[in-house]
Amino acid sequence: MKLLICDDHKIVREGLRQILLQIEEVSSIIEASNGSEVCAILKERAIDIVILDISLPDKNGLEVLQIVKEKWPSTNVLMLSMHPQEQYAIRALKLGAAGYLTKDTASDELLMAVKKISAGGKYISQSLAESMALQFKLKAQQHKHELLSQREFEIMIQLANGKSLLEIGNILCISAKTVSTYRGRIMAKMELNKNTELAIYCIENDLI
Numbered sequence: 001m002k003l004l005i006c007d008d009h010k011i012v013r014e015g016l017r018q019i020l021l022q023i024e025e026v027s028s029i030i031e032a033s034n035g036s037e038v039c040a041i042l043k044e045r046a047i048d049i050v051i052l053d054i055s056l057p058d059k060n061g062l063e064v065l066q067i068v069k070e071k072w073p074s075t076n077v078l079m080l081s082m083h084p085q086e087q088y089a090i091r092a093l094k095l096g097a098a099g100y101l102t103k104d105t106a107s108d109e110l111l112m113a114v115k116k117i118s119a120g121g122k123y124i125s126q127s128l129a130e131s132m133a134l135q136f137k138l139k140a141q142q143h144k145h146e147l148l149s150q151r152e153f154e155i156m157i158q159l160a161n162g163k164s165l166l167e168i169g170n171i172l173c174i175s176a177k178t179v180s181t182y183r184g185r186i187m188a189k190m191e192l193n194k195n196t197e198l199a200i201y202c203i204e205n206d207l208i
Helices: 010-020 037-045 061-070 084-096 107-118 126-141 148-160 165-173 178-191 195-205
Strands: 001-004 028-032 048-051 078-083 099-102
Touching: 001 010, 001 037, 010 028, 010 048, 010 078, 010 107, 028 037, 037 048, 037 061, 048 061, 048 107, 061 078, 061 178, 078 107, 078 126, 099 107, 148 165, 148 178, 148 195, 165 178, 178 195
Parallel strands: 001 028, 001 048, 048 078, 078 099
Antiparallel strands: none
């Protein structure tokens, strides 16, 4: 297993190296201090897993992740960051990261993550898995109208009450064309097509 550690702090890289050398399958560990060095190394040799910090001096780690997955899609990337999981983890996973850990993670969990990724899996911590499950649950429970801005909500209520674009424009002191633009956004967010459908939704949810 060939690993590449990218962190701009030498002491962090050395600490990670000592931990990762405990894995018998590791044949080499290369170090980089910024995103440009990561790309230069990957151009020259095949790497199985890149352990990548998010805060780098030249490029954001997420930007480097995106470049790596576009140019070397078979290379796995484990994000390791000082930032809380909730801030960047889901975004990193969407960009193709094989895992995400914070720097206060215990060494045993780091070893577990690298082994799992090496075997073709993905790794997220138990706390992140619980956080993601909660977010999905809350999203599923969220009413569609809660996605609207305050102005969009106001216009939705007026439309549901049967007001025309011109009438709404006069009430809100904006042009009918602007109201029409808002209506398009509202319909897209609500996944509806007609004002009558909007009215039914508002009635069913006690909004009018």
